[in-house]
Amino acid sequence: DIQLTQSPSFLSASVGDRVTITCRASQGISSYLAWYQQKPGKAPKLLIYAASTLQSGVPSRFSGSGSGTEFTLTISSLQPEDFATYYCQQLNSYPRTFGPGTKVDIK
Protein backbone atom coordinates (compact mmCIF):
# COMPACT_ATOMS: atom_id res chain seq x y z
CA ASP A 1 0.00 0.00 0.00
CA ILE A 2 1.12 3.57 -0.64
CA GLN A 3 1.61 5.55 2.57
CA LEU A 4 1.14 9.31 2.69
CA THR A 5 2.69 11.62 5.25
CA GLN A 6 1.77 15.25 5.78
CA SER A 7 3.76 18.04 7.36
CA PRO A 8 3.17 19.81 9.52
CA SER A 9 0.49 17.95 11.49
CA PHE A 10 -0.62 21.21 13.04
CA LEU A 11 -0.15 24.76 11.88
CA SER A 12 -1.01 27.96 13.67
CA ALA A 13 -1.36 30.94 11.36
CA SER A 14 -2.91 34.39 11.06
CA VAL A 15 -5.37 35.79 8.56
CA GLY A 16 -3.42 36.93 5.52
CA ASP A 17 -0.55 34.49 6.02
CA ARG A 18 0.78 32.33 3.21
CA VAL A 19 0.44 28.69 4.23
CA THR A 20 2.10 25.64 2.69
CA ILE A 21 1.30 22.01 3.51
CA THR A 22 3.43 19.16 2.21
CA CYS A 23 2.30 15.64 1.35
CA ARG A 24 4.84 12.90 0.66
CA ALA A 25 4.07 9.49 -0.85
CA SER A 26 6.01 6.33 -0.04
CA GLN A 27 6.34 5.63 -3.76
CA GLY A 28 5.73 7.54 -6.96
CA ILE A 29 2.11 8.36 -7.75
CA SER A 30 2.58 10.54 -10.82
CA SER A 31 0.04 13.34 -10.41
CA TYR A 32 -2.73 11.23 -8.94
CA LEU A 33 -3.17 13.32 -5.83
CA ALA A 34 -6.12 15.23 -4.44
CA TRP A 35 -6.50 17.70 -1.58
CA TYR A 36 -9.58 18.04 0.62
CA GLN A 37 -10.67 20.52 3.25
CA GLN A 38 -12.74 19.39 6.20
CA LYS A 39 -14.39 21.59 8.80
CA PRO A 40 -15.67 20.22 12.11
CA GLY A 41 -18.88 18.23 11.73
CA LYS A 42 -18.83 18.53 7.95
CA ALA A 43 -17.96 16.28 5.04
CA PRO A 44 -14.64 16.75 3.28
CA LYS A 45 -14.66 19.11 0.31
CA LEU A 46 -12.53 18.63 -2.79
CA LEU A 47 -10.10 21.50 -3.38
CA ILE A 48 -7.50 20.24 -5.84
CA TYR A 49 -7.24 17.13 -8.02
CA ALA A 50 -4.60 15.77 -10.36
CA ALA A 51 -2.10 17.50 -8.06
CA SER A 52 -2.69 20.99 -9.42
CA THR A 53 -6.18 21.32 -10.93
CA LEU A 54 -8.42 23.65 -8.95
CA GLN A 55 -11.92 22.23 -8.44
CA SER A 56 -14.66 24.45 -9.82
CA GLY A 57 -15.85 27.01 -7.30
CA VAL A 58 -12.75 26.81 -5.11
CA PRO A 59 -11.09 30.20 -4.51
CA SER A 60 -7.94 30.87 -6.49
CA ARG A 61 -5.92 31.46 -3.30
CA PHE A 62 -5.66 27.66 -3.14
CA SER A 63 -3.09 26.03 -5.37
CA GLY A 64 -1.41 22.66 -5.63
CA SER A 65 1.85 21.48 -7.10
CA GLY A 66 4.14 18.49 -7.31
CA SER A 67 4.43 15.09 -8.91
CA GLY A 68 5.99 11.77 -8.12
CA THR A 69 6.38 11.63 -4.35
CA GLU A 70 6.26 15.23 -3.12
CA PHE A 71 3.30 17.57 -3.29
CA THR A 72 2.29 20.88 -1.78
CA LEU A 73 -0.95 22.69 -1.08
CA THR A 74 -0.56 26.45 -0.78
CA ILE A 75 -3.03 29.01 0.50
CA SER A 76 -1.72 32.35 -0.70
CA SER A 77 -3.56 34.53 1.83
CA LEU A 78 -5.31 32.70 4.64
CA GLN A 79 -8.92 33.72 5.19
CA PRO A 80 -11.06 33.14 8.31
CA GLU A 81 -13.06 30.44 6.52
CA ASP A 82 -9.87 28.48 5.73
CA PHE A 83 -9.30 27.33 9.29
CA ALA A 84 -9.89 23.61 8.91
CA THR A 85 -8.14 20.27 8.53
CA TYR A 86 -6.60 19.44 5.16
CA TYR A 87 -6.08 15.93 3.80
CA CYS A 88 -4.19 14.67 0.79
CA GLN A 89 -5.23 11.46 -0.98
CA GLN A 90 -3.46 9.32 -3.54
CA LEU A 91 -5.49 7.86 -6.41
CA ASN A 92 -2.68 6.14 -8.26
CA SER A 93 -3.44 2.70 -6.90
CA TYR A 94 -5.67 0.75 -4.53
CA PRO A 95 -6.25 1.22 -1.67
CA ARG A 96 -6.98 4.93 -2.11
CA THR A 97 -5.07 6.10 0.94
CA PHE A 98 -5.39 9.45 2.71
CA GLY A 99 -2.74 11.38 4.55
CA PRO A 100 -3.16 11.85 8.32
CA GLY A 101 -4.28 15.47 7.96
CA THR A 102 -2.99 18.94 8.76
CA LYS A 103 -4.99 21.08 11.12
CA VAL A 104 -4.78 24.81 10.41
CA ASP A 105 -5.68 26.83 13.47
CA ILE A 106 -5.95 30.50 14.30
CA LYS A 107 -2.83 32.10 15.78
Place this chain on the structure above:
Amino acid sequence: QVQLVQSGSELKKPGASVKVSCKASGYTFTSYAMNWVRQAPGQGLEWMGWINTNTGNPTYAQGFTGRFVFSLDTSVSTAYLQISSLKAEDTAVYYCARGGFHFDPWGQGTLVTVSS
Protein backbone atom coordinates in the same frame (compact mmCIF):
# COMPACT_ATOMS: atom_id res chain seq x y z
CA GLN B 1 -27.13 20.04 -8.69
CA VAL B 2 -25.06 16.95 -8.09
CA GLN B 3 -25.54 15.71 -4.56
CA LEU B 4 -25.40 12.67 -2.35
CA VAL B 5 -27.84 12.46 0.55
CA GLN B 6 -27.23 9.87 3.24
CA SER B 7 -29.57 8.34 5.77
CA GLY B 8 -29.71 9.56 9.34
CA SER B 9 -27.75 8.69 12.46
CA GLU B 10 -28.05 5.22 13.91
CA LEU B 11 -27.64 3.91 17.45
CA LYS B 12 -27.10 0.16 17.54
CA LYS B 13 -26.19 -2.46 20.11
CA PRO B 14 -23.13 -4.65 19.71
CA GLY B 15 -23.87 -7.61 17.46
CA ALA B 16 -26.62 -5.84 15.53
CA SER B 17 -26.53 -4.79 11.88
CA VAL B 18 -26.95 -1.44 10.20
CA LYS B 19 -27.61 -0.35 6.62
CA VAL B 20 -26.62 3.14 5.52
CA SER B 21 -28.03 4.57 2.30
CA CYS B 22 -26.58 7.14 -0.07
CA LYS B 23 -29.02 8.59 -2.62
CA ALA B 24 -27.53 10.29 -5.65
CA SER B 25 -29.17 12.99 -7.71
CA GLY B 26 -28.23 15.42 -10.45
CA TYR B 27 -26.21 12.99 -12.57
CA THR B 28 -26.34 9.56 -14.18
CA PHE B 29 -25.80 7.23 -11.25
CA THR B 30 -24.17 4.45 -13.25
CA SER B 31 -21.58 6.75 -14.81
CA TYR B 32 -19.44 7.13 -11.69
CA ALA B 33 -17.96 4.84 -9.07
CA MET B 34 -19.15 5.15 -5.49
CA ASN B 35 -16.73 5.03 -2.59
CA TRP B 36 -17.20 4.58 1.14
CA VAL B 37 -14.98 6.34 3.70
CA ARG B 38 -14.92 5.93 7.47
CA GLN B 39 -13.96 8.54 10.02
CA ALA B 40 -13.72 7.39 13.63
CA PRO B 41 -14.24 10.03 16.32
CA GLY B 42 -11.40 12.56 16.28
CA GLN B 43 -9.54 10.57 13.62
CA GLY B 44 -8.65 10.90 9.96
CA LEU B 45 -10.25 9.55 6.81
CA GLU B 46 -10.05 5.85 5.97
CA TRP B 47 -11.03 4.53 2.54
CA MET B 48 -13.21 1.44 2.91
CA GLY B 49 -13.56 0.54 -0.74
CA TRP B 50 -15.72 1.20 -3.75
CA ILE B 51 -18.48 -0.25 -5.86
CA ASN B 52 -18.74 -0.23 -9.64
CA THR B 53 -22.19 1.24 -10.23
CA ASN B 54 -22.35 -0.34 -13.69
CA THR B 55 -21.65 -3.92 -12.72
CA GLY B 56 -22.36 -3.85 -8.98
CA ASN B 57 -18.92 -5.32 -8.34
CA PRO B 58 -17.55 -4.20 -4.95
CA THR B 59 -13.91 -3.86 -3.93
CA TYR B 60 -13.09 -3.80 -0.22
CA ALA B 61 -10.00 -2.39 1.42
CA GLN B 62 -8.10 -4.53 3.86
CA GLY B 63 -9.85 -4.43 7.18
CA PHE B 64 -13.27 -4.08 5.61
CA THR B 65 -13.87 -7.60 4.40
CA GLY B 66 -16.39 -10.01 5.85
CA ARG B 67 -18.72 -7.78 7.90
CA PHE B 68 -19.01 -4.95 5.38
CA VAL B 69 -21.14 -5.15 2.24
CA PHE B 70 -21.60 -2.55 -0.50
CA SER B 71 -24.70 -2.81 -2.66
CA LEU B 72 -26.79 -0.79 -5.09
CA ASP B 73 -30.33 -0.15 -6.18
CA THR B 74 -29.83 1.56 -9.51
CA SER B 75 -33.59 2.01 -9.97
CA VAL B 76 -33.48 4.65 -7.22
CA SER B 77 -29.86 5.78 -7.72
CA THR B 78 -28.88 4.62 -4.26
CA ALA B 79 -25.81 2.94 -2.83
CA TYR B 80 -25.83 1.06 0.44
CA LEU B 81 -23.32 0.12 3.10
CA GLN B 82 -24.31 -2.71 5.41
CA ILE B 83 -22.28 -3.58 8.49
CA SER B 84 -23.09 -6.74 10.41
CA SER B 85 -22.00 -7.99 13.85
CA LEU B 86 -21.37 -4.43 14.96
CA LYS B 87 -18.60 -3.73 17.45
CA ALA B 88 -17.91 -0.67 19.57
CA GLU B 89 -14.95 0.14 17.32
CA ASP B 90 -17.33 0.52 14.34
CA THR B 91 -18.55 3.76 15.93
CA ALA B 92 -17.75 6.36 13.29
CA VAL B 93 -19.11 8.67 10.64
CA TYR B 94 -19.47 6.88 7.33
CA TYR B 95 -19.35 8.88 4.10
CA CYS B 96 -20.19 7.97 0.55
CA ALA B 97 -18.25 9.85 -2.13
CA ARG B 98 -18.55 9.80 -5.89
CA GLY B 99 -15.67 9.27 -8.22
CA GLY B 100 -12.63 7.35 -9.35
CA PHE B 101 -9.70 9.78 -9.59
CA HIS B 102 -11.03 12.33 -7.17
CA PHE B 103 -13.94 12.21 -4.75
CA ASP B 104 -16.64 14.77 -5.37
CA PRO B 105 -19.22 15.27 -4.06
CA TRP B 106 -19.41 13.62 -0.67
CA GLY B 107 -22.52 12.72 1.24
CA GLN B 108 -23.13 14.59 4.47
CA GLY B 109 -22.08 11.58 6.52
CA THR B 110 -23.95 9.10 8.70
CA LEU B 111 -22.98 8.68 12.34
CA VAL B 112 -23.20 5.08 13.48
CA THR B 113 -22.88 4.65 17.23
CA VAL B 114 -22.45 1.18 18.66
CA SER B 115 -23.15 1.01 22.36
CA SER B 116 -24.85 -1.30 24.81
